[in-house]
Amino acid sequence: MxxxxxxxxxxxxxxxxxxxxxxxxxxxGDAKAFFEREERAYLEEVTSIYQGVMTDVVGRQDEPLTTFTVRKTAEVWGAPGPRHWPLRFETGSCAKYFPFLIDWEQGQGPRNGMPVTIFVTPAAKANPELLYIQPSGPDAEAMIGRWRDLRINETE
The missing domain is CATH 1.20.5 (Single alpha-helices involved in coiled-coils or other helix-helix interfaces)
Structure with missing residues (x-):
């Protein structure tokens, strides 16, 4: 037995x-189309967008586990939310914590003080592992642009 x-x-x-x-x-099949559909479905559900910074980062990108906190610094749009989210990123997880999904040069990567843009849905409010966190800059602005385009199309 x-x-x-x-x-x-x-x-x-x-x-x-x-x-x-x-x-x-x-x-x-078409992986790019799959991820575009996945992002679109998420952006259709967004209820809040915030600017923030990463703090309390423990671990490096090449380690299997990194813990960190995202602290909200400004509300961009939507309902007010928590001031901070204590989070963890495990290598191989499905989390959309984009600072950990970028191929950084040696010695670079997610760090304390890194500005980020946070996209929140009702599901992500209940389970912060579902948050979309994008390093602030061109990629985050492009994502906000795609979100705005969806909102405009919804109201037409």
């Missing part, structure tokens, strides 16, 4: 690992 139980637990663990590994992967 012990050998069967051990085998069963091993199969279960392997299935969970494989399922987790593929949970963030796009289905076969």
């Amino acid at each position: 012990t050998a069967r139980r051990t085998l069963g637990l091993g199969v279960f663990a392997a299935a969970m690992w494989v399922g987790g590994a593929f949970a963030c992967s796009p289905p076969p």
